[in-house]
Amino acid sequence: MSVKVGKKAPEFTADALDQGQTRKVSLADYRGRWVMLFFYPADFSTV
């Protein structure tokens, strides 16, 4: 496991679909905000 509770969240940037538009999203964009980051296996599955 490369992450731990109480330690810094790894930074990342990725292409994202947001409100119908494609844009780059970085964790750094949300500095000063709480973030719920969740992963799921695949589109067309449950979440």
Place this chain on the structure above:
Amino acid sequence: MGTEVLAVSVDSVDTHKGWQEKELSQMVRGGALFPMLSDSGGRIGALYGVYDSDKGLDQRGRFLIDPMRIIQSMEIVADPVGRDISEALRQLRALQHQQATGDYMPCGWEPGKPTLSKEQSQSGDIWKEWKTRHAF
């Protein structure tokens, strides 16, 4: 709660778009209200320890990250089982309450239930405040 939600899978942005149009928009008017990230090759999943390289998929991991970028909670559930959003929200409320007040939230805490001061939480006197019924 002022919290941003980010969804991540290994699917491409085009596949996200197809899923939005075919299925998500049937469940929620206008589709997902938060960004859906494309984790090409499981790069982000690997950073967070949830990328399954045998399947080439990200597992159902969920991380609560505070404003200082510190991970405050994490959960990983096996693929076939969907999640309980209410528990994630309860943890978020408890963490935000903790950061605002310094209080500790005992087992089963939700808004309205008693909290403990840091001293109380280590004093051996928790039983004076916390009753078994508070766990449920």
